[in-house]
Amino acid sequence: MNAQSSPASGRLSFSLGGVLAGFRACVPVSLGVAVYGVLFGLLARQKGLSWLEAQSMSLFVFAGASQLIALDLWGPDLPVVSLIATTFIVNLRHVLMGAALSPQLLRLGAAQAFGSLFFMTDESWALALGRWADDSRRGRASDAAFLLGAGLAVYTFWNASTALGHVLVRGLDDPARYGLDFAFTAVFTALLVGLRPRRADVLPLLAATGAALLVLRFCPGKWYILAGALAGGLTAAVGPPAQAEEQRP
Amino acid sequence: MTPLATSLLTICGMAVATYISRAAGLMLMSRVTPGVRMRRFMHAIPGAILASIVAPSALAAGPAEAVATLATALTAWRFGNLPLAMLAGVAVVLGLRQFVG
Numbered sequence: 001m002n003a004q005s006s007p008a009s010g011r012l013s014f015s016l017g018g019v020l021a022g023f024r025a026c027v028p029v030s031l032g033v034a035v036y037g038v039l040f041g042l043l044a045r046q047k048g049l050s051w052l053e054a055q056s057m058s059l060f061v062f063a064g065a066s067q068l069i070a071l072d073l074w075g076p077d078l079p080v081v082s083l084i085a086t087t088f089i090v091n092l093r094h095v096l097m098g099a100a101l102s103p104q105l106l107r108l109g110a111a112q113a114f115g116s117l118f119f120m121t122d123e124s125w126a127l128a129l130g131r132w133a134d135d136s137r138r139g140r141a142s143d144a145a146f147l148l149g150a151g152l153a154v155y156t157f158w159n160a161s162t163a164l165g166h167v168l169v170r171g172l173d174d175p176a177r178y179g180l181d182f183a184f185t186a187v188f189t190a191l192l193v194g195l196r197p198r199r200a201d202v203l204p205l206l207a208a209t210g211a212a213l214l215v216l217r218f219c220p221g222k223w224y225i226l227a228g229a230l231a232g233g234l235t236a237a238v239g240p241p242a243q244a245e246e247q248r249p
Numbered sequence: 250m251t252p253l254a255t256s257l258l259t260i261c262g263m264a265v266a267t268y269i270s271r272a273a274g275l276m277l278m279s280r281v282t283p284g285v286r287m288r289r290f291m292h293a294i295p296g297a298i299l300a301s302i303v304a305p306s307a308l309a310a311g312p313a314e315a316v317a318t319l320a321t322a323l324t325a326w327r328f329g330n331l332p333l334a335m336l337a338g339v340a341v342v343l344g345l346r347q348f349v350g
Contacts, residue, residue, distance in 0.1 A: 028332040053256050060264035070263065078255055084262040091270035093298065098274025100294045105275050117271045122302065127331075129295050179343035182317060185306040186338025189318050190325035192299040193334075201296055208297035212304040225301045232297020233290040 012107040012144040022128065022149025029123045030157035032183035036064055037158045040071070041165020047071050051166050058162040062155060063121070065222050066090040093225045096233075097125045104132055104144050112144070119151025123184075126191045133195060203239055208232030313345035 037058070044054035049071075057067050066087040073083055098105075098117055105113040128147035135142040197205060212228030250258075283291060307318035321338035328334070 056260050061267050063267045080259045084266050087263040088266035091267050094270040095274045096294050099278050102275050102278035120271050179339045182342040186321040186335045188299050188302045189321045190331050190334035193322050193325040204293040205300045208300040209304045212301035216305050228301025229298045233293045236293030237286040237290040
């Protein structure tokens with residue numbers, strides 16, 4: 001690993017301290033994730049998946065939404081191609097998420113960057129994004145291992161809770177009863193506020209919100225996220241220049 | 250193929266598809282040097298994704314969720330503390346759901 005300190009365009013540090021900071025920051029969110037991990041394990045058992053199958057999915061696919069959708073398609077005559085295609089489509093938003101983190105990830109070694117990306121989820125992505133935006137606002141050097149640490153927290157809780165749900169738990173079939181379904185909305189709302197949007201960001205945000213709501217009405221699944229992201233990005237691209245444009249590295 | 254082999258291979262395929270989606274963004278960005286419009290596009294993506302994730306539950310789920318989203322945003326704005334904002338949102342939604350659907 002490169003131990004030299006990093007000027008603006010050089011390597012970023014990637015330390016154990018960064019991993020631990022990311023992990024710690026992500027534990028509260030991961031508890032919310034675990035509720036859905038238990039639900040996944042439970043539903044997988046009901047669908048007839050063995051523990052080995054359910055756990056392999058959580059260990060190697062590690063993507064909550066597509067795993068839950070896969071359960072819906074799962075059956076005795078396995079629709080192999082549509083399962084894989086659906087998984088890819090549900091996860092297309094990751095392409096834009098990974099690209100959004102590229103200013104930091106491009107300043108890492110390939111193994112560090114592409115290894116970290118295996119563990120990238122909506123939650124760890126948003127936390128790392130917020131952390132690194134905060135770093136650059138304060139003129140503080142970022143530790144790029146934060147993304148990996150946050151991802152590992154989600155990974156640990158997701159897998160432990162999958163096992164728990166498959167083997168042990170009965171009856172936690174409705175997280176909404178405890179308001180836990182709202183935990184994710186709350187987390188992402190707080191992270192959005194933490195980005196401190198400027199006036200130039202308002203129009204893209206409105207476009208994103210509008211497109212997401214529109215697509216939500218007509219398409220099932222997670223298409224609304226991709227649609228909103230593209231609408232927001234395109235609005236910004238064709239709109240007047242934002243004065244903050246040069247501030248993010 | 251035995252059913253178990255088929256399902257494990259399918260899971261393998263799902264894993265590869267997911268990893269490609271996670272790695273593709275960085276691979277693209279390492280090959281392209283973005284111009285002005287591309288930079289504006291990328292600059293807007295994070296907020297746009299967060300807004301899109303939040304929109305259905307904040308604006309299309311009902312009054313309890315809308316008010317709770319507002320409470321979360323205000324708490325986050327005032328205290329800048331993520332767990333606290335999360336707790337505030339869940340508490341408000343849980344409380345309000347007693348009264349409104």
